Amino acid sequence: MKVRDIGEQGLLERLQRFCPPEIIGDDAAVLVTKPGESLVVTTDVLVDGVHFSEVTTSAEDAGWRAAAANLSDLAAMGATPLGITVGLGLPGEVSVSWVEELYQGITQCLQKYNTSIVGGDVVRSPVITLSITAFGQAHPHQIIRRNQAQVGDAIVVTGVHGASRAGLELLLHPELGQNLTQGDYTALILAHQRPQPRLDVLPILWEILSDSIPQGRKNPAPTPPIPPSPHPPLSPSPPLPISGMDSSDGLADAVLQICRASGVGAVLESTQIPLPDAFNYWLTKEKALFNALYGGEDFELVLCLPKQPAYALVQKLGKRAAIVGTITSGSKVILHDQNAKNPDQVLTLGRGFQHFGF
Amino acid sequence: MKVRDIGEQGLLERLQRFCPPEIIGDDAAVLVTKPGESLVVTTDVLVDGVHFSEVTTSAEDAGWRAAAANLSDLAAMGATPLGITVGLGLPGEVSVSWVEELYQGITQCLQKYNTSIVGGDVVRSPVITLSITAFGQAHPHQIIRRNQAQVGDAIVVTGVHGASRAGLELLLHPELGQNLTQGDYTALILAHQRPQPRLDVLPILWEILSDSIPQGRKNPAPTPPIPPSPHPPLSPSPPLPISGMDSSDGLADAVLQICRASGVGAVLESTQIPLPDAFNYWLTKEKALFNALYGGEDFELVLCLPKQPAYALVQKLGKRAAIVGTITSGSKVILHDQNAKNPDQVLTLGRGFQHFGF
Numbered sequence: 001m002k003v004r005d006i007g008e009q010g011l012l013e014r015l016q017r018f019c020p021p022e023i024i025g026d027d028a029a030v031l032v033t034k035p036g037e038s039l040v041v042t043t044d045v046l047v048d049g050v051h052f053s054e055v056t057t058s059a060e061d062a063g064w065r066a067a068a069a070n071l072s073d074l075a076a077m078g079a080t081p082l083g084i085t086v087g088l089g090l091p092g093e094v095s096v097s098w099v100e101e102l103y104q105g106i107t108q109c110l111q112k113y114n115t116s117i118v119g120g121d122v123v124r125s126p127v128i129t130l131s132i133t134a135f136g137q138a139h140p141h142q143i144i145r146r147n148q149a150q151v152g153d154a155i156v157v158t159g160v161h162g163a164s165r166a167g168l169e170l171l172l173h174p175e176l177g178q179n180l181t182q183g184d185y186t187a188l189i190l191a192h193q194r195p196q197p198r199l200d201v202l203p204i205l206w207e208i209l210s211d212s213i214p215q216g217r218k219n220p221a222p223t224p225p226i227p228p229s230p231h232p233p234l235s236p237s238p239p240l241p242i243s244g245m246d247s248s249d250g251l252a253d254a255v256l257q258i259c260r261a262s263g264v265g266a267v268l269e270s271t272q273i274p275l276p277d278a279f280n281y282w283l284t285k286e287k288a289l290f291n292a293l294y295g296g297e298d299f300e301l302v303l304c305l306p307k308q309p310a311y312a313l314v315q316k317l318g319k320r321a322a323i324v325g326t327i328t329s330g331s332k333v334i335l336h337d338q339n340a341k342n343p344d345q346v347l348t349l350g351r352g353f354q355h356f357g358f
Numbered sequence: 359m360k361v362r363d364i365g366e367q368g369l370l371e372r373l374q375r376f377c378p379p380e381i382i383g384d385d386a387a388v389l390v391t392k393p394g395e396s397l398v399v400t401t402d403v404l405v406d407g408v409h410f411s412e413v414t415t416s417a418e419d420a421g422w423r424a425a426a427a428n429l430s431d432l433a434a435m436g437a438t439p440l441g442i443t444v445g446l447g448l449p450g451e452v453s454v455s456w457v458e459e460l461y462q463g464i465t466q467c468l469q470k471y472n473t474s475i476v477g478g479d480v481v482r483s484p485v486i487t488l489s490i491t492a493f494g495q496a497h498p499h500q501i502i503r504r505n506q507a508q509v510g511d512a513i514v515v516t517g518v519h520g521a522s523r524a525g526l527e528l529l530l531h532p533e534l535g536q537n538l539t540q541g542d543y544t545a546l547i548l549a550h551q552r553p554q555p556r557l558d559v560l561p562i563l564w565e566i567l568s569d570s571i572p573q574g575r576k577n578p579a580p581t582p583p584i585p586p587s588p589h590p591p592l593s594p595s596p597p598l599p600i601s602g603m604d605s606s607d608g609l610a611d612a613v614l615q616i617c618r619a620s621g622v623g624a625v626l627e628s629t630q631i632p633l634p635d636a637f638n639y640w641l642t643k644e645k646a647l648f649n650a651l652y653g654g655e656d657f658e659l660v661l662c663l664p665k666q667p668a669y670a671l672v673q674k675l676g677k678r679a680a681i682v683g684t685i686t687s688g689s690k691v692i693l694h695d696q697n698a699k700n701p702d703q704v705l706t707l708g709r710g711f712q713h714f715g716f
Binding site for chain 1: 384385386387388389390391393394395396397398399400401402403404405407408409430431432434435437440441443444445446447476477478479480481482483484485487489491492493494496498501503504603604
C-alpha cells in the first residue's frame with residue numbers, strides 16, 4: 001500500500017497511534033510547562049539522499065536518529081524534553097509501512113526519554129523530508145550556553161568519540177570489519193544507527209554543581225506558594241560555571257565552536273580522548289583520532305567547567321567520560337600528544353565530514 | 359549569487375539579520391514564558407510546486423503566507439505568539455536573494471504581530487521546502503478547542519470569506535478581473551498574498567467572555583505573590599463557553615470539523631455569510647457562495663459561543679464579522695437560504711480545494 005492510496009487524511013489517522021490521544025484534533029498542541037522554567041526550542045530538517053539513505057539507514061533508524069539528534073540539542077542546552085513536532089514531506093509512491101516504521105523509530109527513541117510526538121504535518125513532496133522541532137524546559141539559571149567557557153576550565157567529554165563514523169563506514173563497506181569481534185562490530189553499527197542523547201548527564205551535573213558552588217551563592221529556600229522546583233535552588237547570578245554543546249558535528253567542531261563563542265583557546269590531549277575499544281586493534285592511531293575529532297554524530301556532550309566539579313562529573317559518569325583538555329587564553333585550539341611523539345597541531349573548522357554542503 | 363556559492367554557513371550568516379541577536383549561536387533557542395501559561399505548538403510544511411508556485415507567489419509572499427498560516431493556528435487556539443522556527447530545504451541553484459526575500463516576508467508578518475524567528479535549520483534539498491513551527495502561550499482556561507460547541511451556540515465568523523480563493527484565481531487568470539474596480543482587484547489579490555491572522559480578536563473575546571460569565575464563575579483576586587495575569591481572572595472550571603478553529607481549509611470545513619469534534623450539527627444561513635464587496639457585482643451568487651464555503655486560506659476565525667457574547671463580539675469586531683448560523687442537535691451541517699429560493703443543502707467534507715492530496 002502506497003501513501004497515495006490512502007492520502008493525507010488516511011495517513012494521519014494511521015500515524016495518530018504514535019501520538020498521545022489528547023493532542024489529536026485541534027489546530028495546535030497544548031503543553032504544560034513547569035512554572036518558572038524557560039522554553040528551549042531546536043529544529044532540524046533531514047532530506048532523503050542528503051542526510052540519510054536506504055543503504056545505511058532503515059526507516060526505523062532514520063526516525064530514531066532524527067529524534068536523538070534533536071533531544072541531544074536539548075541536552076546540550078541543559079533542557080529536559082517536553083515533546084517534538086514532526087513535519088513530513090512524502091512522495092506518493094512511498095509505502096505506508098515505511099512511514100509507520102519511521103514513526104516507530106521516532107517514538108521508540110522518545111519513549112526512552114519519557115517524551116512524545118505532540119503535533120505534526122504530512123504533505124506531498126517529490127523527496128522524503130523530515131522536519132523535527134523539539135521543545136524542552138530548563139531552569140533559567142541552568143541553561144548551558146557555548147559562550148561561557150573560562151580560562152582554566154577542564155574540558156569534559158561524556159563518552160567515546162568516533163564510533164558513529166566507524167559504524168557508518170562499516171555499513172557502507174562491510175568488508176572493512178573482517179578483523180572486528182562480533183561484539184565490537186555490533187557496537188559500532190549501533191552507535192551509528194541508535195545514538196543515545198545524553199539527557200542522563202543533566203541531573204548528575206546539577207547535583208555536582210550545586211555541591212561545588214560556595215554557600216553564599218545558593219538561595220535560601222524558595223518562598224511559598226511557588227511550587228518547589230525539581231532542580232536545586234540556585235542564585236540568579238552569577239550563572240552556573242559551565243559552558244558546552246553536543247558533539248553532533250564532531251569533537252573538534254564542538255571545542256572550536258565553544259572557544260570561538262567564548263573568546264578563548266584550548267589544549268586537547270590526544271591520548272585522553274576516549275575511543276571505542278575496537279579502535280585499539282582495528283584502526284591506526286591516526287585514523288582513530290581522525291574519527292574521534294571529525295567523525296561527528298556521536299551526540300555526546302562537550303562541557304567546560306572548573307576542575308573540581310569536572311573531576312566529580314567524570315567520576316560519577318564512569319570510565320567512558322574523561323577530561324580531554326583545558327581552556328586557555330588566546331584563540332587557538334591545539335591538539336597535544338602527551339607522548340611527545342607528534343608535534344602539536346592547530347585544529348581548524350571545516351576539516352570534518354561536511355554533509356550539509358550545497 | 360546562488361546558495362551553493364556561499365554554502366550553509368554563509369547563508370546562515372546572511373539570514374541572522376532576520377533573527378533577534380540573542381538567539382544566535384547555541385544548539386537551541388531559549389524563550390521566556392509567562393508563569394502559569396500553557397505552551398501551544400503548531401507546525402506546517404510547505405513544498406514548492408505543491409503549496410506555492412512562482413506563478414502566483416513571490417518569495418516575500420510565500421514567506422508572509424507561511425508565517426500567517428501558523429500564527430492563524432495559534433489564534434485559533436486562543437494563544438499569543440512567542441516565536442517560530444524556520445526549517446528550510448534548498449537546491450543549490452536557488453538565488454541567495456530569493457531566500458532573503460522569503461525571510462523578509464516571514465519577518466514582515468511576524469513583526470506585525472510582535473513576534474520573531476527564534477531558530478532554524480538550512481539544508482540542501484532537491485526541492486524548496488519550508489517547514490515552520492510556531493509556539494504561543496495561552497492561559498490554560500482560555501484555550502479554544504474544536505470539541506466544545508454546544509447546541510444553541512451562535513456561529514461567528516470574524517471577517518469575509520472567499521477573497522483568498524478569488525485572489526488566487528485572478529493571479530492565475532488576470533483576464534477574469536476585467537470588470538473589477540482597481541480597488542476591489544487589489545483587495546482580492548492582497549487577501550491571497552498577505553492574509554491577516556486574527557490574533558486581534560483574542561483580547562476582545564476575553565473581555566466579552568469575562569463580562570458575560572456569571573459572577574459566581576469568576577475567581578476572587580489572585581493571591582499574591584503569583585504575578586498578576588494579563589488575562590481576566592477566570593474560574594478553572596467549567597471551561598470558557600467557546601469552541602472554534604480557523605478557516606484555513608474553508609468555512610464549510612471549519613464548521614464541519616467543529617461539529618464532528620463536538621458531536622453536534624449546525625444550520626448555516628447562506629445570506630448571512632460576509633462576502634467581499636466585489637462578489638456582489640462580479641460573481642454569480644452560486645460562485646460567490648462556493649468561494650466562501652470552500653475557497654480556503656482566508657485565515658478567519660470560526661467561533662461557536664452563546665448568543666449574548668456572540669452578538670457582543672460581532673458588534674465589537676465591526677460590520678465584517680457576523681453570526682452565520684446556529685449549532686443544532688444531530689450531526690448534519692445544513693446550508694439554509696433565508697430567501698427560501700433554494701432548498702436546504704447538506705454540507706460534506708472534501709468538496710473544497712484539495713491542495714494536500716497525494
